[in-house]
Amino acid sequence: MTDDRNAAVHAREARHERARMLGLALPALAVIGAAVVVPILWVLYLSVLDVQGHFTLGNYLVLATEGANLSVIVTTLKVSLLVTVVSVVIGYPLTYLLAQLPPSLATICMLGILLPYMTSVLVRTYAWMVLLGRRGIVNTMLVWLGITDAPLQLMFNTTATVIGMVHVMVPLLALPLYATMRAIDHGFLRAAASLGAGPVATFWRVYFPLSLPGLSAGTFLIFVTSLGFFITPTVLGGGRVTMIGQQIATAIATYDGFGVATALGVGLLAATAILLGFAMRVLRLDLMRAP
Amino acid sequence: MTARFLLAPATDTQITHLGRLWLYAFAALALVFLVAPTLLIIPMSFTGAGFLEFPPRSWSLRWYIAYLDSPEWRDATLVSLRAATLTMLLATPLGVAAAYGVLVVERRTARAIGAAISVPMMMPAVLIGIGLYLLYVPLGLNNTLAGLVLGHVALTLPYVTLLVLARMKSHDPRQELAAQSLGCTRLRAFLLVTLPQIRYAVIAAALLAFIFSFDEGVVSYFIATGTGATLPRRMFLSLQFGVDPTIAAISSLLMVLTILLVAAIQIIQSRGGPRRKA
Numbered sequence: 380m381t382d383d384r385n386a387a388v389h390a391r392e393a394r395h396e397r398a399r400m401l402g403l404a405l406p407a408l409a410v411i412g413a414a415v416v417v418p419i420l421w422v423l424y425l426s427v428l429d430v431q432g433h434f435t436l437g438n439y440l441v442l443a444t445e446g447a448n449l450s451v452i453v454t455t456l457k458v459s460l461l462v463t464v465v466s467v468v469i470g471y472p473l474t475y476l477l478a479q480l481p482p483s484l485a486t487i488c489m490l491g492i493l494l495p496y497m498t499s500v501l502v503r504t505y506a507w508m509v510l511l512g513r514r515g516i517v518n519t520m521l522v523w524l525g526i527t528d529a530p531l532q533l534m535f536n537t538t539a540t541v542i543g544m545v546h547v548m549v550p551l552l553a554l555p556l557y558a559t560m561r562a563i564d565h566g567f568l569r570a571a572a573s574l575g576a577g578p579v580a581t582f583w584r585v586y587f588p589l590s591l592p593g594l595s596a597g598t599f600l601i602f603v604t605s606l607g608f609f610i611t612p613t614v615l616g617g618g619r620v621t622m623i624g625q626q627i628a629t630a631i632a633t634y635d636g637f638g639v640a641t642a643l644g645v646g647l648l649a650a651t652a653i654l655l656g657f658a659m660r661v662l663r664l665d666l667m668r669a670p
Numbered sequence: 671m672t673a674r675f676l677l678a679p680a681t682d683t684q685i686t687h688l689g690r691l692w693l694y695a696f697a698a699l700a701l702v703f704l705v706a707p708t709l710l711i712i713p714m715s716f717t718g719a720g721f722l723e724f725p726p727r728s729w730s731l732r733w734y735i736a737y738l739d740s741p742e743w744r745d746a747t748l749v750s751l752r753a754a755t756l757t758m759l760l761a762t763p764l765g766v767a768a769a770y771g772v773l774v775v776e777r778r779t780a781r782a783i784g785a786a787i788s789v790p791m792m793m794p795a796v797l798i799g800i801g802l803y804l805l806y807v808p809l810g811l812n813n814t815l816a817g818l819v820l821g822h823v824a825l826t827l828p829y830v831t832l833l834v835l836a837r838m839k840s841h842d843p844r845q846e847l848a849a850q851s852l853g854c855t856r857l858r859a860f861l862l863v864t865l866p867q868i869r870y871a872v873i874a875a876a877l878l879a880f881i882f883s884f885d886e887g888v889v890s891y892f893i894a895t896g897t898g899a900t901l902p903r904r905m906f907l908s909l910q911f912g913v914d915p916t917i918a919a920i921s922s923l924l925m926v927l928t929i930l931l932v933a934a935i936q937i938i939q940s941r942g943g944p945r946r947k948a
Binding site: 400402410414490493498614623631 | 722774779789790792795797804820825888906913917918925931
């Protein structure tokens with residue numbers, strides 16, 4: 380009897396203790412709620428109001444009927460897809476090699492991924508402006524080599540936008556992929572080889588499937604980040620490659636009221652949320668472990 | 671010697687180094703692509719000319735002087751320094767507390783809290799930017815340091831929390847129980863036993879919060895204008911009008927700062943990792 384009461388008291392104590400520990404996370408959750416969740420809900424709310432503050436779906440109608448907004452959505456998807464594909468084509472083989480180097484050499488080479496990862500996006504965008512400009516290094520080289528007579532227009536187009544964005548995205552792929560690849564047990568590869576699989580078959584039928592969790596996490600991160608990317612496309616696209624982020628910024632400045640800007644924002648939110656749900660349900664990504 | 675190296679097997683499937691030369695060349699090119707563009711800015715920033723060239727024909731510090739002499743750039747730098755310092759000072763304790771909470775509560779609650787804390791990391795910065803801007807309009811918080819810091823703390827919290835949490839997971843919680851059984855309160859046990867052991871991860875997280883806030887350009891584009899403009903925001907505006915060599919000087923300084931912080935984080939992380947059993 381006393382033991383039972385004792386146990387009950389202990390259980391209650393433990394519950395209280397856990398509740399108090401839960402309180403430790405509350406300040407962080409409150410800040411995120413106030414500065415991220417509430418603003419996003421506010422955008423949702425404003426997107427269904429007209430200039431007078433009455434309920435309307437007109438903002439979404441503008442979105443669907445104005446050709447400019449539709450072409451922005453198409454451009455956003457096209458650029459994001461291109462960036463994702465190019466980043467994987469560059470990032471996968473690079474990470475594949477890095478993951479097989481001896482640890483000391485790999486640490487040095489990983490700096491080549493960590494350094495750009497930590498460098499300001501503005502600095503990196505500026506670097507590409509300098510490289511691709513009319514008097515930039517690339518044009519100087521092309522003229523010097525006699526490939527062209529006059530400097531080419533390399534900036535303010537899709538190519539420049541994609542190059543600048545790929546430069547930002549490759550580390551986003553390389554970091555989760557590297558962790559996955561390092562954890563692959565090479566005994567499987569030896570087993571495949573000893574059973575007669577050639578190098579190509581060993582790679583595609585053993586190594587590649589084992590690297591898929593990292594690859595899908597990285598690919599997903601790149602695509603979602605690309606959709607909402609703002610600084611690099613605005614600068615390197617120079618107004619000729621308008622993605623949704625830039626369109627939102629322009630809409631805030633040009634339209635009366637915030638309806639169209641917020642409707643575009645809700646579109647971006649929906650795309651992100653759907654992709655996020657897909658990644659967590661179908662691909663079973665543990666995004667908390669992403670860098 | 672070289673020939674023997676080239677023909678030696680490099681993988682478990684007996685591919686020789688020679689057979690993988692294409693991969694080595696490809697990886698080297700990819701690393702050059704990642705590292706060279708930003709590093710090239712540093713020598714170019716010392717040009718004596720009115721425009722950027724590589725290699726510079728004359729050397730000078732004129733663009734560094736131009737940066738330091740400009741009240742606008744100086745003000746923007748001060749705003750960013752203040753915001754980054756405050757963000758670091760606020761996000762670090764909040765993140766450590768949240769990580770501790772996540773670790774102690776039961777699994778399902780911990781997952782829910784972890785997911786909620788990762789939200790800022792998953793949402794597009796542009797969306798958070800216009801949301802904060804529109805919310806701050808009635809509150810009068812646009813272009814204020816308080817409004818900027820609130821946004822930056824929320825944005826950095828996932829990174830701080832996850833970094834500290836990863837380190838705490840390899841820490842033995844029974845040590846704290848031992849301290850408590852010897853009469854420490856839970857807080858004292860944490861401060862005296864756990865915190866000293868995870869301090870490197872906490873410092874790394876603090877540095878990360880600082881650099882994140884100092885470099886953040888999207889949310890501050892929307893909520894920090896006029897006299898409240900941050901350094902990244904001013905840089906962004908300037909980039910839209912062409913290549914100003916002053917930005918090369920600023921970029922070089924930012925890169926040196928980034929390299930120092932990354933080096934510090936790397937050193938701190940390698941010293942602070944869990945002890946490996948021999």
